[in-house]
Amino acid sequence: MKIYLDGKLVPEKSAKISVFDHGLLYGDGVFEGIRSYNGRVFMLKEHVDRLFRSAQAIALKIPLTREQVCRAVVRTCRANGTLNGYIRLVVTRGVGTLGLNPYLCSKPSVIIIAATIQLYPKKLYQDGLSIVTVGTIRNHTESVNPAIKSLNYLNNILAKIEAINAGCMEAVMLNPQGFVAEATGDNIFVVRGDRLVTPPPSAGTLEGITRNVVMDLARKAGLRVSEEMLTRYDLYTADEVFLTGTAAEVIGVVNIDRRTIGTGRPGDVTRRLAGLFHAFAPQNGMPI
Numbered sequence: 001m002k003i004y005l006d007g008k009l010v011p012e013k014s015a016k017i018s019v020f021d022h023g024l025l026y027g028d029g030v031f032e033g034i035r036s037y038n039g040r041v042f043m044l045k046e047h048v049d050r051l052f053r054s055a056q057a058i059a060l061k062i063p064l065t066r067e068q069v070c071r072a073v074v075r076t077c078r079a080n081g082t083l084n085g086y087i088r089l090v091v092t093r094g095v096g097t098l099g100l101n102p103y104l105c106s107k108p109s110v111i112i113i114a115a116t117i118q119l120y121p122k123k124l125y126q127d128g129l130s131i132v133t134v135g136t137i138r139n140h141t142e143s144v145n146p147a148i149k150s151l152n153y154l155n156n157i158l159a160k161i162e163a164i165n166a167g168c169m170e171a172v173m174l175n176p177q178g179f180v181a182e183a184t185g186d187n188i189f190v191v192r193g194d195r196l197v198t199p200p201p202s203a204g205t206l207e208g209i210t211r212n213v214v215m216d217l218a219r220k221a222g223l224r225v226s227e228e229m230l231t232r233y234d235l236y237t238a239d240e241v242f243l244t245g246t247a248a249e250v251i252g253v254v255n256i257d258r259r260t261i262g263t264g265r266p267g268d269v270t271r272r273l274a275g276l277f278h279a280f281a282p283q284n285g286m287p288i
């Protein structure tokens with residue numbers, strides 16, 4: 001595999017960064033996870049825009065323009081023949097001292113890995129996921145705001161540990177006020193009748209690219225879509241619950257905290273939206 005590292009495509013074995021990089025020392029940096037479908041990089045512009053917003057929020061200056069980042073992603077996919085894959089785009093703060101001061105890090109590093117995709121097992125898309133709410137709360141918006149897709153995912157990892165220890169593959173994280181925020185790597189939706197509801201970014205959620213695509217597709221399909229604060233009551237009493245994310249796409253949730261959701265099978269709305277998403281994704285994106 002060829003890795004893009006600061007302007008060059010280098011063999012995987014020589015794609016190395018310094019132990020003094022603050023990305024490693026402090027999780028100081030930002031990233032994106034992007035898919036390619038059918039030879040197109042899905043929603044590349046939206047991912048790159050979010051990367052720049054994340055960088056701006058942590059006062060990190062990406063040493064490329066948005067267009068240059070897009071071109072570098074496409075170039076990396078081309079070099080690896082990644083026509084249907086998963087792309088990791090990372091910008092680290094760069095090499096600094098052992099102190100925290102980010103202003104002493106003179107040159108951020110840009111890394112692009114064009115890999116394959118690890119979806120949930122196929123059976124889980126048919127049968128639905130069991131998830132749990134966990135004790136680890138989502139970051140306060142005045143801490144590392146969850147809108148920032150930063151390299152510091154330790155909070156989500158703590159939630160993931162709780163989920164795995166409870167025998168589940170995903171966790172629902174609540175925000176400090178007790179409202180539903182999101183899963184550790186996915187956004188969450190509730191279906192009630194013909195209404196689709198998901199928490200607003202102010203609840204402490206990442207504004208997922210998949211989330212936004214699914215909201216658009218749902219509106220076009222005649223569903224009512226809104227962003228509202230949700231509690232666990234809303235999850236437990238929903239007709240359907242599903243998660244969205246770049247890696248997961250659209251996956252039904254049939255059990256939360258050992259309570260059956262809806263019929264206990266992925267519902268009609270979930271399956272319909274997953275179908276619309278699968279039809280939409282390969283048609284939209286920047287050609288490789």
Ligand code: PMP
Nearest residue numbers: 185186187206208209210245246
């Ligand atoms: N929430 C979190 C915490 C995430 O890390 C992600 C991305 N993996 C998402 C939601 C989903 O966002 P997207 O649809 O842009 O992948």
